[in-house]
Amino acid sequence: MSRLNVPPPEEVPADSQRILDSVGAQFGFVPNMFATLASNPTVLEVVMTLQGALSRVLDARTRHTIALAVSQANGCGYCLAMHTHVATKFGGMSGEDVELGRAGSSVDPKRAAVARFAQRVVESRGQVSDAELAAVRGAGYTDPQILAIVTVAVQVQLTNFINNLNQTDIDIPAVSAAGTPG
Structure with missing residues (x-):
């Protein structure tokens, strides 16, 4: 069982919800890792920005x-x-x-x-x-x-x-x- 709290959908900050919507469209669901990160919009954005930027390096x-x-x-x-x-x-x-x-x-x-x-x-x-x-x-x-x-x-x-x-x-x-x- 996860040790950090996952915010219920109605408590996800607006900045995080926008990112979660994009993740959900990509995967067909929102993986638990991203749902957990949603409690901190800045951390979620950092992880997503880093992943996005690094998708341009190497194959x-x-x-x-x-x-x-x-x-x-x-x-x-x-x-x-x-x-x-x-x-x-x-x-x-x-x-x-x-x-x-x-x-x-x-x-x-x-x-x-x-x-x-x-x-x-x-x-x-x-x-x-x-x-x-x-x-x-x-x-x-x-x-x-x-x-x-x-x-x-x-x-x-x-x-x-x-x-x-x-x-x-x-x-x-x-x-x-x-x-x-x-």
Whole structure:
């Protein structure tokens, strides 16, 4: 059961309601994470603005892979379920690639390097080794892209921390320990 209060619909601040309406149109429902964030319009706006801005960096599958790798590293069941749902339903990723993303890999060698690097960024709190930085560069990523990888990883970590603290009720198909839907 979630530990933070979700405002009832009639108590959602107007600024939050506008954002929730947009989220609902995108997903077909308002996921519990966003409903929880609605109690603080500024926090909801920050999360949504950050997600929107970061949708312009890297390709969608790479961002999904980072989200899966980071959410696994942080043990966030809610985010694993959400990112699995989004990656498969909207991102065209296979169940195998989702599972590999969680494990810090991918069917694509370049994305596998990103997944490993993103996990190391989180696990080391940004203090990656020269060899780890060289590996992601060796996979073909430029320094501006590496900045984007780190920023996406931190954005995912933000929602991981919120959902881990809240113990957000999973309102989308949960994932098994192996990372497959259900």
